Amino acid sequence: MSKFLKFTASIVLLGAAWATNANAQDADAGEKVFRKCAACHAVGEGAKNKVGPELNEIFGRVAGSLEDFKYSKAMTKAGEEGLVWDHDSLTEYLAKPRDYVKGTKMAFAGLKKDDEIANVIAYLATFSESAEQAAAESESAPAAAPVETASAAEPAVNAADAVIPEHGVYHLGREALPEEIAAWDIDVRPDGVGLPVGSGTVADGGVLYDENCAVCHGVFGEGEGRWPVLSGGFDTLTADRPVKTIGSYWPFASTIFDYVHRAMPFGNARSLSADQTYAITAYLLYLNDIVTEEDFELSNETFSEISLPNEENFYPDDRLEEANFATNVEPCMENCGDGPAEIVMRARILDVTPDGDEENGAGGID
Amino acid sequence: MSKQPQKNKNFVPSRRSFLQGGLTAAGGAAVAAIGGGAALAAGTPDPAITELKDWNQYSGPGVDAAPYGVPSPFEAHVVRRDVPWLTADPISSINFTPLHELDGIITPNGLCFERHHSGVAEVDPAEHRLMINGLVDKPLVFTMQDLMRFPRENRVYFLECAANSGMEWRGAQLNGCQFTHGMLHNVMYTGVRLRTLLEEAGVKPAGKWILAEGADASGMGRSIPIEKALDDCLVAFKMNGEALRPEQGYPVRLCVPGWEGNMWVKWLRRIEVGDKPWQLREETSKYTDLMPDGRARRFTWAMDVKSVITNPSPQAPITHGRGHTIITGVAWSGHGKIKRVDVSIDGGRNWQHARIDGPSLSRSLHRFYYEFNWDGSPLYLQSRAIDEQGYVQPTKDALRAARGDNSIYHNNGIQTWYLKSNGEAENVEVS
Numbered sequence: 001m002s003k004f005l006k007f008t009a010s011i012v013l014l015g016a017a018w019a020t021n022a023n024a025q026d027a028d029a030g031e032k033v034f035r036k037c038a039a040c041h042a043v044g045e046g047a048k049n050k051v052g053p054e055l056n057e058i059f060g061r062v063a064g065s066l067e068d069f070k071y072s073k074a075m076t077k078a079g080e081e082g083l084v085w086d087h088d089s090l091t092e093y094l095a096k097p098r099d100y101v102k103g104t105k106m107a108f109a110g111l112k113k114d115d116e117i118a119n120v121i122a123y124l125a126t127f128s129e130s131a132e133q134a135a136a137e138s139e140s141a142p143a144a145a146p147v148e149t150a151s152a153a154e155p156a157v158n159a160a161d162a163v164i165p166e167h168g169v170y171h172l173g174r175e176a177l178p179e180e181i182a183a184w185d186i187d188v189r190p191d192g193v194g195l196p197v198g199s200g201t202v203a204d205g206g207v208l209y210d211e212n213c214a215v216c217h218g219v220f221g222e223g224e225g226r227w228p229v230l231s232g233g234f235d236t237l238t239a240d241r242p243v244k245t246i247g248s249y250w251p252f253a254s255t256i257f258d259y260v261h262r263a264m265p266f267g268n269a270r271s272l273s274a275d276q277t278y279a280i281t282a283y284l285l286y287l288n289d290i291v292t293e294e295d296f297e298l299s300n301e302t303f304s305e306i307s308l309p310n311e312e313n314f315y316p317d318d319r320l321e322e323a324n325f326a327t328n329v330e331p332c333m334e335n336c337g338d339g340p341a342e343i344v345m346r347a348r349i350l351d352v353t354p355d356g357d358e359e360n361g362a363g364g365i366d
Numbered sequence: 367m368s369k370q371p372q373k374n375k376n377f378v379p380s381r382r383s384f385l386q387g388g389l390t391a392a393g394g395a396a397v398a399a400i401g402g403g404a405a406l407a408a409g410t411p412d413p414a415i416t417e418l419k420d421w422n423q424y425s426g427p428g429v430d431a432a433p434y435g436v437p438s439p440f441e442a443h444v445v446r447r448d449v450p451w452l453t454a455d456p457i458s459s460i461n462f463t464p465l466h467e468l469d470g471i472i473t474p475n476g477l478c479f480e481r482h483h484s485g486v487a488e489v490d491p492a493e494h495r496l497m498i499n500g501l502v503d504k505p506l507v508f509t510m511q512d513l514m515r516f517p518r519e520n521r522v523y524f525l526e527c528a529a530n531s532g533m534e535w536r537g538a539q540l541n542g543c544q545f546t547h548g549m550l551h552n553v554m555y556t557g558v559r560l561r562t563l564l565e566e567a568g569v570k571p572a573g574k575w576i577l578a579e580g581a582d583a584s585g586m587g588r589s590i591p592i593e594k595a596l597d598d599c600l601v602a603f604k605m606n607g608e609a610l611r612p613e614q615g616y617p618v619r620l621c622v623p624g625w626e627g628n629m630w631v632k633w634l635r636r637i638e639v640g641d642k643p644w645q646l647r648e649e650t651s652k653y654t655d656l657m658p659d660g661r662a663r664r665f666t667w668a669m670d671v672k673s674v675i676t677n678p679s680p681q682a683p684i685t686h687g688r689g690h691t692i693i694t695g696v697a698w699s700g701h702g703k704i705k706r707v708d709v710s711i712d713g714g715r716n717w718q719h720a721r722i723d724g725p726s727l728s729r730s731l732h733r734f735y736y737e738f739n740w741d742g743s744p745l746y747l748q749s750r751a752i753d754e755q756g757y758v759q760p761t762k763d764a765l766r767a768a769r770g771d772n773s774i775y776h777n778n779g780i781q782t783w784y785l786k787s788n789g790e791a792e793n794v795e796v797s
Contacts, residue, residue, distance in 0.1 A: 035485060039457055050455070167504045168566035172512045176497050176505035184636050185499055187577060187587060190645050216454075226454035237660035242772050244651065249662075252645050259647040262585035266458070269484065269583040313661040314654065319670075319776075322768045327756030331708070333717045341713025341746050341796040343784060345537040347680075 030123025033116045039267030040108070040215070043127050051215050051224075052106060058124050059131035061085050063101070074103030087131075090121050098211075107215045109271055188258040192303055195257070199299030200279025202286045206294075208276055209283050212265045221245070221287040231287040237310075247288030251311040253303070257281045443467075446479060447544060452533075457485040458584075460527070462548030465674070465696065466682040471522070471724050471731045473551035475606055480613045481527055481549065483584035487633045491617040494581065496563075496601070500639035503568030510617055513603065516558040516566075521600060521623070522730040524552045524698045526669045528626035528653055531777040534762070538793045543679040546781065546793060552698075552731035555621050557602030560595050564639070569596075573639040577646075578620050581635035588629045589643035590622065594667075598623045601634065624700030624729040625667040626775070628653055658770030671759050672778035673697035673707055673734070673751035684789035688742035697722075697732045699753035706752045709736040713746030713782060713796040714761070720749065728754075745785040746796050762795060 034043070040051035047054040053069040063083040064075035078101050083089060093100045094117050096110045111117050125131035164171050188194040210219065218224050221231030233243025242249075246256060261277045263269050272280065282298035285291045285306065291298075298306070319325060406412060437444065448461035463479040480486075491510045499505040527549035533539050540546050564576075569592065576595045580586035590599070600621040603610060610616040615632025622629040628648055643649070643665075655663040675695040678684045684691065693711075697704045703726050708717040720734040734749070751759045762779030783791040 032488070038485070039455060167506070168568070169562075170516060170566060172515050172566060173506040173508040176499055176507045180497065180507065181499045181505060184497060184579075185638060187579070187638065187644055187646070189640075189642060191642065193640075226451075228454075237656060237662075238658065240771075242656060244656070246651075249651065251650050255645055255647050255650050258644075262587075263484065263583070263647075266484070267583070269585065314650075314664045315661060317663050317666040319663070319666060324760040324764050324768060325757060329756075329758065331717070331750065331752070331758050333708070336715050336717075337713075337797070341715060343746075343794045344797050345795040346784070347538045347541045347793040 026119055026122040027126050028123075029115075030119035030121070033111070033120040034123055036111070036267060037108075037120070040106070043124060047127075055124055056127050057129065058085050058090070059087075059128035063089075072103055072105040074101055075105070087121060090124070091117055094120065105215060107212045107265060109268060186258075186261060188254045188261070190252040190254045192254070192300070195254075195300040195303055196274040197300050198274035198278050199297050199302075200275050200277070200282055201297045202279075202282045202291060202294045204276075205279035205281070205283025205286070208272075208280050212272075213280070216266065221284065230284060237313075245288065246284055247290060247309070249310055250308055251314050253281070253285065253290075253306040253308055256284055257303075260284075441467075444477070446477060446548075449540070449545060458483050460549065462544045463551050464544050464681075465548055465550065465676045466543050466679050468676070469694065469733065471552050471696070471733050472606060473553060475553070475608065475611050475614070478525075478551035478553065478605075478611070478614055479527075479549050481627070482582070482613070483586060484582050486613045487580075487582035488612060489581055489617060489633050494617050494633075494635065496618065496634060497636045498563060498567040498639070499636070500577075501570040501573035501641065502564075502639050503570065506563075506567045508563070510603070513558060513563075513601065513618065516562050518556055518558060519600065520554055520556050521598075521621070522552065522554045522725070522727050523600075523621055523623045524550060524669075524729060524731050525621075525627045525630055526550045526672075526698070526700075528628060528666070528669070528775040531779070531781075532774045534779075534793075535766075535773060535777055536771050538795050541793045542681040543674055543676050543781070544681060547674045547676075549627065550696075550698075550731075552696075553605045554607070555600055555602035556604035556607075557600040557618075557621065560599035560601050560620070560637070561597070563601060563637070564595065567639075569639055572641045575640050575643050577636075577638040577640065577644050578629070578631040578634060579636040579638070580615075580631045581633040586628075586631050586648065587644065587646045588631060588648055589646070590629060592639070594622065594625070595637075622667075624669060624702075626653065626669055629667065653775060655769065655775050656772045658772070666776060669698075669700035670776060670778040671697075671699035671701065671704070671751050671753040671755075671757045673704075673749040673759060674781050675709070675747050675749050675783060678747070678785055678789070678791045679783055680791050680793055683791055684740070684785065687789070688740050691738055691740040693720075693736040693738070693747060695720075695734055695749050697734055697749070697751035698730065699751065699755075699757065700729060701757060702728045702754040704732040704751050705754050705756075707732070707734040708750045708752075709734075710748045710750070711738070711745045714748050714750075714780070717750065742787055744787055746794070747783045747785055747791070748780050750780055 037052075041053070041055050042048055042050055043055040047056050049066070049069045053066045053071070061084070063079035063085060064071040064077075065079050083101070085093075089100075094111050097104050097106045097108055111120065165174060167175070186194070186196075216224055216227040217230050218227075221229065223229035229243060229245055231245050231247055233245040233248035236243045236248060250256070257277055260280055261270070261272060261274075265271070278298045282291065282296060285298070286294070286296070290306065290308065444464055444467040446461040446463060448456070448459060450456070453459040460481045461479055463473060463477055468474075468477070494510055496508045496513060497505070498508075530549035531546055534546055574592050576590050576592060578588055578590060600623070601618060602621050603618045605611065605614060610619060615634065618634050619632045620630050620634050649664065653666070655666050657663065673695055675693055676682070677692070677694050693709060695707075697707045704722065707720040707722060709720045710717045718736060720736040722732050722734050724733045726732055759778060759780055762777070765773075765777065765779045782794050782796050784794040785791050
């Protein structure tokens with residue numbers, strides 16, 4: 001009897017929890033979508049401006065109106081003309097930022113899926129008081145079905161029906177299809193192996209770079225704030241503070257294509273086509289004086305003409321030749337060194353540790 | 367339910383907090399947690415004994431109060447910490463293992479330092495695949511379930527970032543072994559030999575290199591010579607008995623024992639076999655060692671013999687005064703086991719053998735202890751490890767003499783802590 005009572009009670013409780021979570025689940029999904037924004041935006045307690053403005057209290061904010069953020073002219077103008085962020089304007093902006101606010105400097109292609117847009121807006125609403133109230137009044141968005149998580153096991157097939165492949169020792173896995181390999185195998189080597197068919201000019205690359213890369217890496221590749229520097233630094237490799245860039249340090253141009261194609265723009269990787277990547281690579285070579293003509297076209301055919309100035313200055317690991325690696329040397333155990341040890345450097349004197357998040361010139365982690 | 371340990375959001379390493387030492391920032395918590403009651407006048411009964419404690423009188427929470435257990439709230443200060451100004455953004459950044467709070471050789475999963483290049487990928491294991499392609503007889507695709515049907519191995523390995531202690535190349539900088547040495551963890555992995563998987567696909571004779579690639583948004587990739595791939599590399603899905611943590615590559619990562627951490631590709635999704643290295647960004651722009659003549663070493667994979675005293679250290683001062691004192695620390699080498707650790711309390715003038723306790727495994731952390739009677743005078747504490755190949759941990763000066771100031775990576779030099787009479791320790795370098 002008492003057992004039964006307890007059982008129903010817990011079911012009721014569970015039901016209640018799901019019902020009240022209807023909104024929360026939406027926003028939870030939005031929190032994940034927000035990762036696409038997090039490279040540039042912060043939201044929540046203590047959020048500061050990053051590459052983009054902080055997004056607390058975005059509902060009801062006049063576009064381009066934060067005083068301590070430097071907006072594009074386009075965004076400021078949109079605000080002056082009456083653009084206020086609400087559910088509808090955010091929906092349109094996040095789908096196609098550059099169509100909705102022509103000339104915005106938000107280097108983000110837009111969210112493709114409607115539910116992603118709805119969820120990320122629901123998430124942002126949790127940091128906007130006015131939106132929270134509106135949501136409480138209006139009907140809540142449909143909740144995603146609760147996921148059954150007690151067991152992750154898939155339904156078993158009849159063991160005897162399992163098909164066993166022929167390959168290998170254990171006959172596990174299956175043959176990879178050519179389409180699958182093509183989808184994942186995008187790496188490019190210095191000898192050109194892996195380059196896709198395509199082309200792009202320095203001039204095209206400049207336009208793409210300004211739109212997609214300059215917010216972080218600077219208009220000339222000089223790096224905004226602490227974001228990586230992509231150009232210059234020539235003849236600094238023996239200096240006190242070397243600046244290692246594509247032009248001053250990188251050995252191979254193929255690395256630029258490979259890396260930009262697989263990992264950039266930061267926060268929206270793999271969004272560039274082969275032609276776009278050729279164009280941007282050509283532009284990065286131009287910013288580093290490796291090509292000089294704006295109409296230079298980089299393609300799978302012209303790629304082999306390019307070599308980077310620092311290539312020959314790399315050599316294989318020869319650490320073992322250092323005196324430090326002598327073996328069978330019994331290290332000194334008694335009365336080593338001259339006189340008693342004295343402090344020659346301390347964190348206190350050599351401390352280049354800045355307070356808070358100031359600029360810091362000291363060795364990073366790379 | 368009990369209070370969950372939380373990251374101390376106020377702890378931002380800065381000049382001030384480093385100067386005042388871990389004493390105020392981190393050590394304070396430790397003192398409060400374990401040092402209480404030390405100042406009782408002789409003859410006064412200890413209230414910890416004479417007063418009835420809540421936990422002695424009332425029942426505590428039942429089983430399942432925390433279905434996945436968490437540490438005691440009194441250990442809330444034991445967390446990974448980052449140094450925000452090191453990088454432009456926390457999405458491509460690093461935090462550090464609190465070495466000074468640990469003992470033994472295993473790093474708990476939640477304290478293993480993190481380094482991501484595009485944040486923590488949240489990978490659904492049901493939709494994760496591992497592909498092997500390139501110079502193989504048959505390119506293959508494995509599901510997680512397929513992977514777990516290969517013969518498994520359990521191995522304990524350290525992982526050290528090549529940039530560990532990198533901030534110290536130019537001289538003592540960060541005051542705390544968490545920050546100077548905390549890009550390090552030691553874990554027991556369960557996984558399948560990479561060799562087994564490569565043999566399933568059949569490596570062609572021309573195959574001399576592999577490319578290991580991750581599924582995260584940085585598409586992390588490193589070239590590894592086939593000899594290493596066929597030797598001890600492990601494709602791991604468990605750490606310390608449970609599934610990998612997301613931040614350590616869930617559901618599957620590569621282990622490259624003894625070699626720099628960046629090669630241990632997380633969220634591993636593809637192995638390509640080729641006849642040459644790929645020269646990707648992480649083996650050209652990064653993880654190459656700039657020498658004083660402006661040239662650079664490449665493919666510097668192995669992590670050299672190294673050790674550090676974890677206690678006392680700037681974040682873990684001595685609070686008990688003079689008398690019987692334990693110095694402890696860790697030692698490790700990418701070249702095999704640790705043969706011996708020496709400790710000096712006078713800045714390297716005289717050395718004593720430390721005692722290694724716990725398992726001594728190849729390419730794993732070793733725990734050492736040195737016990738002595740501290741008279742309360744200031745000391746310069748150092749440790750020096752020797753591995754089974756006979757390599758001896760060098761001084762920082764010897765490293766700089768060979769490699770200059772701009773090398774960043776592979777700093778395995780001897781660390782000095784200046785222990786003051788009041789028990790505080792400071793990061794210094796000595797003559």
